[in-house]
Amino acid sequence: MLPEQETYVIEFMPELVIDLEAEKKEIIKRYRALLRACKPTLQKGDKKLIRKAFVKSMEAHKEMRRKSGEPYIYHPVAVAQICAEEIGLGTTSIVCALLHDTVEDTDLTLEDIEQEFGPKCSHIIDGLTKISGVFDQSSSLQAENFRKMLLTLADDVRVILIKLADRLHNMRTMEHMPREKQLKISSETIYLYAPLAHRLGLYAIKSELEDLSMKYTETATYKFIAQKLKETKADRRRFIREFIEPLKKALADQGLNAQVMGRPKSIHSIWTKMKNKGVPFEEVYDLFAIRVILDSHPENEKSDCWKAYSLVTDFYHPNPDRLRDWISSPKGNGYESLHTTVMGPKGRWVEVQIRTKRMDEIAEKGFAAHWKYKESSSDSGLDNWIRKVRETLSNPETNALDFIDEFKMNLFSDEVFVFTPKGQLVKLPNNATALDFAFEIHTDIGARCIGAKVNHKLVPLSYQLQNGDQLEIITSGKQKPKEDWLSTVVTAKAKSKIKASLKEERRRVAEEGKEMLDRKMNALKIPVNSNNLHKIAYFLKLSSIQELYYQFATGKVEAKHLKGYLEAEKAVENKLPEKIENNNIDRLLRSVKSKADAALLIGEDLGRIDYKLATCCNPIPGDDVFGFVTVSEGIKIHRTSCPNAARLLANFGYRVVKAKWTGTQEIAFLTGLKITGIDDIGVVNNITKVISNDLKVNIRSIMIDSNDGIFEGSIMVYVHGTSHLDNLIKTLKQVNGVLTVDRFEAVR
Numbered sequence: 001m002l003p004e005q006e007t008y009v010i011e012f013m014p015e016l017v018i019d020l021e022a023e024k025k026e027i028i029k030r031y032r033a034l035l036r037a038c039k040p041t042l043q044k045g046d047k048k049l050i051r052k053a054f055v056k057s058m059e060a061h062k063e064m065r066r067k068s069g070e071p072y073i074y075h076p077v078a079v080a081q082i083c084a085e086e087i088g089l090g091t092t093s094i095v096c097a098l099l100h101d102t103v104e105d106t107d108l109t110l111e112d113i114e115q116e117f118g119p120k121c122s123h124i125i126d127g128l129t130k131i132s133g134v135f136d137q138s139s140s141l142q143a144e145n146f147r148k149m150l151l152t153l154a155d156d157v158r159v160i161l162i163k164l165a166d167r168l169h170n171m172r173t174m175e176h177m178p179r180e181k182q183l184k185i186s187s188e189t190i191y192l193y194a195p196l197a198h199r200l201g202l203y204a205i206k207s208e209l210e211d212l213s214m215k216y217t218e219t220a221t222y223k224f225i226a227q228k229l230k231e232t233k234a235d236r237r238r239f240i241r242e243f244i245e246p247l248k249k250a251l252a253d254q255g256l257n258a259q260v261m262g263r264p265k266s267i268h269s270i271w272t273k274m275k276n277k278g279v280p281f282e283e284v285y286d287l288f289a290i291r292v293i294l295d296s297h298p299e300n301e302k303s304d305c306w307k308a309y310s311l312v313t314d315f316y317h318p319n320p321d322r323l324r325d326w327i328s329s330p331k332g333n334g335y336e337s338l339h340t341t342v343m344g345p346k347g348r349w350v351e352v353q354i355r356t357k358r359m360d361e362i363a364e365k366g367f368a369a370h371w372k373y374k375e376s377s378s379d380s381g382l383d384n385w386i387r388k389v390r391e392t393l394s395n396p397e398t399n400a401l402d403f404i405d406e407f408k409m410n411l412f413s414d415e416v417f418v419f420t421p422k423g424q425l426v427k428l429p430n431n432a433t434a435l436d437f438a439f440e441i442h443t444d445i446g447a448r449c450i451g452a453k454v455n456h457k458l459v460p461l462s463y464q465l466q467n468g469d470q471l472e473i474i475t476s477g478k479q480k481p482k483e484d485w486l487s488t489v490v491t492a493k494a495k496s497k498i499k500a501s502l503k504e505e506r507r508r509v510a511e512e513g514k515e516m517l518d519r520k521m522n523a524l525k526i527p528v529n530s531n532n533l534h535k536i537a538y539f540l541k542l543s544s545i546q547e548l549y550y551q552f553a554t555g556k557v558e559a560k561h562l563k564g565y566l567e568a569e570k571a572v573e574n575k576l577p578e579k580i581e582n583n584n585i586d587r588l589l590r591s592v593k594s595k596a597d598a599a600l601l602i603g604e605d606l607g608r609i610d611y612k613l614a615t616c617c618n619p620i621p622g623d624d625v626f627g628f629v630t631v632s633e634g635i636k637i638h639r640t641s642c643p644n645a646a647r648l649l650a651n652f653g654y655r656v657v658k659a660k661w662t663g664t665q666e667i668a669f670l671t672g673l674k675i676t677g678i679d680d681i682g683v684v685n686n687i688t689k690v691i692s693n694d695l696k697v698n699i700r701s702i703m704i705d706s707n708d709g710i711f712e713g714s715i716m717v718y719v720h721g722t723s724h725l726d727n728l729i730k731t732l733k734q735v736n737g738v739l740t741v742d743r744f745e746a747v748r
Helices: 020-041 046-060 075-088 092-098 110-117 119-131 141-154 158-172 180-197 203-217 219-231 232-255 267-277 299-313 357-372 381-393 400-412 432-443 443-447 481-488 493-522 530-539 545-553 557-571 582-591 645-653 684-694 723-735
Strands: 005-010 017-019 258-264 290-295 338-343 347-357 415-419 426-429 449-454 457-459 471-475 601-604 625-629 635-640 658-660 669-678 698-707 710-718 738-744
Touching: 005 415, 020 046, 020 075, 020 092, 046 075, 046 092, 046 110, 075 092, 075 158, 075 203, 075 357, 092 110, 092 119, 092 481, 110 119, 119 723, 158 180, 158 203, 180 203, 180 645, 180 658, 203 219, 203 267, 203 357, 219 267, 232 290, 232 299, 232 415, 267 645, 290 299, 290 357, 299 338, 299 347, 299 357, 347 357, 426 432, 432 443, 432 449, 432 471, 432 493, 443 449, 443 493, 449 530, 481 493, 493 545, 493 557, 530 557, 625 645, 635 645, 669 684, 669 723, 684 698, 684 710, 710 723, 723 738
Parallel strands: 290 347
Antiparallel strands: 005 017, 258 290, 338 347, 415 426, 449 457, 449 471, 601 658, 625 635, 625 658, 669 710, 669 738, 698 710
């Protein structure tokens, strides 16, 4: 299978000499590790089938190498290992994982796969090949591929599970990729793949994908938290040991066979908590969760979990607002567990999760474990969710990017549990409204909904559902979906149904508007043709000719607007904006005038090009940044940690260009600082004195508000770069009375 010579030099990496004999041993070692991981699910003939797929993959990829210089076969074997070990998939999935790149990257065809491994493997690999291009082309094609991916999920969920394993291995081995690729792939991962893993119940994989994405998009923060966790590891272990010792004994005394352990929270979840609560690392107390895993018979699971909860609360006082019972009402992805937060030693809140071995396997391995226990479980949440995927896709939107955003939002949301008048349980995303509930029951009920009764009391359609609410929907035959409903609903199903109805109504009105506009244009002697209609729509800043017809029918566009267009046409020749595509990005970059005093280098060759700083994140020299080619405003520079970065990089990767700060700059850049502290006489004077007099930093504006002895303020200052800003923050923190100083995104 491998060439006979012992060493050779890779052409594209001339300094790297490869020991083929050592590689051969390493490949065999990895293959044997894969077989050990597959052992729990192996049946008669499976081992032979896996070997056959391994050999076929070896032959197909024998000339290929990864960016690191390693043999390509390492990748499919690693993906198969993740499928077996971390997701718990069976032989068919292992075979498909080993062959997942062969059809796309080698001479093997789907017909070859079907002939040797059967139609099921061929079908799954076909699905994997189709979705491999997600996010690689233009935005509409990206969204179309995303739809294909979800359709394949609804058809055979193993396609998505293998794709998640593929993405996880790529993220684990991304250090050899160019920086712009790392940013793009990390953004795709946090934008879509982590939410998908979450929705399929793969919490361990979801957390690792989030952490790895953060490692490349917010490297400094990632390293800071990782270092802090390392420094506090001994203290955490000691605390966990003290916390669980009395619990272990009490559980054993009550005859409960339980494993009690501490699990660290992910770096991403700690960072999210720091941002949401506005606290430093030292004040994030729940850096870990205590997990109690019971070995219970199926019929005793629920009672054993509550018995364990009772024992935990005998030792530690619970927070009554933080009890979550996902055993009586499991999450939509099959997750079952009891969560409570208790006051532990040293006055620290501790999260405790109580579940059985079966529940823990479903929590760790998600969908795959769900199928394993399906016959003994009454929960069909995952089946219902897949049915909803199909339902949502049956009404595809023209604006495909909106569709992705809405669907993603529903992937990652927590759930609220409500009831129909007859007592049937309905699960909806958090923040869902009465109108969402109406559409969940039936599209027609949603479309004709005029109000709702919650617990027998009349509420508006925008009422946000609370756990335990019982709803009755009131309808009217005269009611139709309205535009403002879109801001009322949160579920993808409701949004897509409302948009479909509005679209149909707009199409009907636009048909009437077309005849009216044609008559008016003829009267004004404007030739009625596609070119002129496009020009008028662009002049009036409308998105399409269809929108022009609609606006004319509803009276928002009138004859005076058409006359205004005629006057503008005479004054200057209007020209439609050039659509940005892959092939003219370089031409656009070359055509932009150079900027002599530029602080940035932009593009593949890192040249000096005109740019604008994005106001959504206001980057300053020293920030990790990227350039984004806009349709009308040239190149805009964003921070990689910008709130909009993940969406831009994931959806429009082909419009992203390299950008790098260079040298020291005399130009000052505007940024914002948020300051909190103890209100005292002279504190504002001390702060401004440090900024203006001591550090010679110009202040553009300062706003400080005091309430009950605590002040909060925002200060807009001009700095020369991140080191200048860091020095300012450090000095301000030393001012007497100041508690926190943080950078925030300034709006110009």
